[in-house]
Amino acid sequence: MSTEKTWTATSTKQLYRHKSGTYYARLVVEGKPTWRSLKTQTLSVAKPELARLLEDNAYRDELSRDTEVTEKMTGEEALTLRESQLLNDPATKKSTKRYWKEIVASIKKTWPAFLTLEMRRVTVEQCESWAGKASKLMSPTRFNGCLLVLKSLFKIAIKHGVRRTNPALAVKRAKTRRKDLSHKLPSQTRFREWVEALRQRRGSKAQHKADMVELLAYTGMRLGESKWVQWKHCDFERGEILVLGAPDDGTKNGLFRRVPMIPAARKLLERLKAEHSPAPTDYVVRAKSANKSMKKAAEVIEMDVLTHHDLRHLFATMCIESGVDIPTVSRWLGHQDGGVLAMKVYGHLRNEHSIAAASRVSFSA
Structure with missing residues (x-):
């Protein structure tokens, strides 16, 4: 019987080397321990890949918690629901998920009060007020991305019966200029x-x-x-x-x-x-x-x-x-x-x- 070890622990927590030479991450997903291949036999490559995988796994666990939808749904709760949809959609590319995080960060920065606002009480005037400020702080393309996300959040609120109308529809897209x-x-x-x-x-x-x-x-x-x-x-x-x-x-x-x-x-x-x-x-x-x-x-x-x-x-x-x-x-x-x-x-x-x-x-x- 071979005495060769199948897994060898490294100095980095949760990073192991298989006897084949390939590095693996030891994760706990939904309460169950599992191995994830990092698809590399180079330690310097495996370490940043492990960090990225741990970050994604923690982010997914956070969003997998049940979100109770009530008539008092806040902007933050709507964002959580939308993020969960994206992460659970196998057709959504990782680059799209990264872009989503950037857009959400822009919304939080330009409209911090949105997170605690009740979706049912947000008015057209509030959306237009945000648009007037945000359009001056970001590029037209980034602004349009944020607007698209806001509209999707109100669609979620409508779908769950929290409100009947979408106030973000009143906000116009920013004009993008073609490069000369x-x-x-x-x-x-x-x-x-x-x-x-x-x-x-x-x-x-x-x-x-x-x-x-x-x-x-x-x-x-x-x-x-x-x-x-x-x-x-x-x-x-x-x-x-x-x-x-x-x-x-x-x-x-x-x-x-x-x-x-x-x-x-x-x-x-x-x-x-x-x-x-x-x-x-x-x-x-x-x-x-x-x-x-x-x-x-x-x-x-x-x-x-x-x-x-x-x-x-x-x-x-x-x-x-x-x-x-x-x-x-x-x-x-x-x-x-x-x-x-x-x-x-x-x-x-x-x-x-x-x-x-x-x-x-x-x-x-």
Whole structure:
């Protein structure tokens, strides 16, 4: 009989190592002890994963307590019910749950009295008063997210017979302005100057950050998507990159897609592969983010500061200016609306190219 121990305790409470080498968390869920795999054999990775799992488990236990619904339901009780619905919905992504927590924090910060207010007594005037203050303290997008949550809370109150009307319906959404990309995005020459400034910065990860910036600009991937691309996902024969997103959540819309290797992307990937000789399961991107370096490099060459998401816009703009139709670019970006959103954001580019194309139409012999 083997005397090898199946589980080995670590110096971290509730963290154990299985004889296979994989780390596990020892949890108590609904009063029952259970093991949860952390899906890693690296201790430095297992520790933060354990912390995240413990936080999620505690949060779920807190919300699983029965909430008695009475006619005096408060804003906090309505929030608890809505949170419970989200956490118990298997179709809700973890990123959505994280976003929910951010929205709730914004509501609490801008309307702290809402938590103790009885839902049946909240008036249209109170909702409008909150909207007037909150809209000045947050972006239009964040405000609209908070408003959407408030409306859902009153729907819960109506469903439970606490009230008959939804006072938040009287509040109008904030207008979101479309970004003026024509002035912010750099030309090809300025982009190359900016990347070179990135590479000239001090630090051992300067080259990795510059490589990541180039990859985002050449593929249109979101930052969160690019982090999970492994070398086995880069198909040089077909000239495609498989974008799967995070292992738990996938991409933003939950679907995988294939992004073509434009010449610049292929050249970058071939160079990186030759330099590092990576294994198929190694990650292509070797930097977590480059915000600070991107800002400093832009200041050096006196260029508008770009974000990681602006590089996605740059990719789409370059594709359209090169003659790729908007529906195709939309698919490359991972949109599922057939190009509606891309048309709103990049439609002005299509119009400019339509005018240029019109000048080449001739009825002469």
